[in-house]
Amino acid sequence: MRLFWMIAGGLSLAVGVAGIVLPLVPTTPLLLLAAYCFARSSPRLEAWLLDHPRLGPPIHHWRAEGAISSRAKTLAMVAIGAAFALSVFLQLPVKLLVIQGVTLGAVIVFILTRPTPRLSTHHTSDAKP
Known part of the structure; x- marks a missing residue:
């Protein structure tokens, strides 16, 4: 099951990052999904994502306050x-x-x-x- 969550997290992250430049692809929801998946598969990848200077803040804002910038x-x-x-x-x-x-x-x-x-x-x- 760990492999499933890691693959799902990687795919979510890849599509979410693509959404930064592609219109209509929702970046933040996919980053949230990637963090969720990585939390179930790889604490190291989850920590990397949360600590990322560009990708981490929206996840922190949502988790802490349900907020969108x-x-x-x-x-x-x-x-x-x-x-x-x-x-x-x-x-x-x-x-x-x-x-x-x-x-x-x-x-x-x-x-x-x-x-x-x-x-x-x-x-x-x-x-x-």
Whole structure:
């Protein structure tokens, strides 16, 4: 089972990192999944991920406060808007646009109702948040 969690963590991390540059690929949820998987397979990989200067802070913010940074919220709104605009531009059927609009609307509500992190410093994996 340990191998399963390690592979799942590695795949989640790879796709999450790709999401940094690819629009519509959700980075933070995949990083959270990678940390979850690594916690079950490799404490060393989990510690590396949590201590990473770029990838670790969103995980710490979510774990400590259920928070999403203002920058991440802004980028998510831009990606959601771009996805919906592309669907309109491609003239998808109205039924699909309605389904997409309702789904994306729910995602927007979820994102915007999460707090903004109060944590101002990076926590190492052995620190208590």
